[in-house]
Amino acid sequence: MVSLPDSVAVVTGAASGMGRSMAEAFADEGASVVVVDVDEDGATDVAEHIxxxxxxxxxxxxxxxxxxSVDEVVDRTIDEFGTIDVLCNNAGVLDDFTPVGDASDELWYGVIDVNLHGPFLxxxxxxxxxxxxxxxxVVINTASIAGKVAGGGGAAYTTSKHGLIGFTKQLSHDxxxxxxxNAICPGAVETGMTDQMIEEMEAMTADTPAQRYAQPEEIAAVAVFLASDDASFVHGTAVDVDGGWLVD
Structure with missing residues (x-):
């Protein structure tokens, strides 16, 4: 039984989707949770629900x-709970599968800023x-199967997630x-960000062993495991939670 009593977990991008599920899953296991998001109403709703x-x-x-803003997150956490035991860098944005030739500077830097620079800060x-x-x-970074292969996103997204896996490994090393x-590498997950991509997700997952996309709670369960003592010998890895997307 995984349990995280007396732990303090900070989860970014926690107003919805995988981040919300992670925040709620950590709370279910006894952790105090800091729900971080730019969406004030969404973050407040998640905290109130917990x-x-x-x-x-x-x-x-x-x-x-x-x-x-990042310094304020840390300061508020210390003021309220006294420490940080678990940091989940989950906040992220997509790039609509935009290839290099069609990617604007604004798109490129915007995706890299949230997906890679944010976890660093x-x-x-x-x-x-x-x-x-x-x-x-414990640091858990939400990467992607796009951090290991091409085709799971566009140029900016794929680059950002490859970089995040490298950041995770170097952090472990240092x-x-x-x-x-550790990092988590989801495949296709049904969240608010992907609501407009259901047909694409179904096509992408049709040939996977699972033959479906994941629910956010399935990703959150892996985050809870990685944060727990049950994963005490798991260091510097990127865990595929992709329904078998990368099996071939």
């Missing part, structure tokens, strides 16, 4: 691409807290065993 179920959570409005800010205490801190860093 508290209504007997959990402990606060909503913090935070832009992961802004260093001052927040991880750097949270490092002192993650390194404190007798137990190892800070283990004080910090245990």
């Amino acid at each position: 508290r209504s179920g007997g959990g402990d959570a606060i909503a913090v409005i935070g832009d992961v691409t802004d260093a001052d 927040l991880t750097r800010a949270a490092l002192p807290e993650l390194q404190q205490g007798d137990d190892e801190g 800070y283990g065993p004080e910090i245990r860093a």
Whole structure:
């Protein structure tokens, strides 16, 4: 049985989709949760939902691409809960499968800023807290199967997720065993961001062993495992949760 009592988990992009499911799953396992998102109403709703179920959570409005905002997320977490045990860098944006030749500067830098620069900023800010205490801190980065192969996104998205996996490995190399860093590589997942891509998702997953796309809760379950002591010997890896997309 996975359990995370007395832990403090910070989850970005937690107002909806996989981030919301991660926040709720951590709370279900006994963690205090900091729900971080640029969507104030959505983040507040998730935190209230967790508290209504007997959990402990606060909503913090935070832009992961802004260093001052990231510092505020860390400061609010310390003020409220005293530490950070688990950091889930989940916030991300898509690029509509835009190839290099059609990608504008705005699209390119916007995707890289959220998907790669954001995890760097927040991880750097949270490092002192993650390194404190007798137990190892945990960083979980939401990457993608597009971080391992082409075809799961466009040029900017694929590049950002390849970079995030590299960042995860270097983080593990530089800070283990004080910090245990891993990435999750989802395939097609049904979330608000992908609601307009259901036909494309069904086509992409038709030839996978699972022959379906995932629900956010299935990704959250892997995040909970990676944060728990059950994953104590899992360091610097990128876990495929893709229904077998990459089996061939």
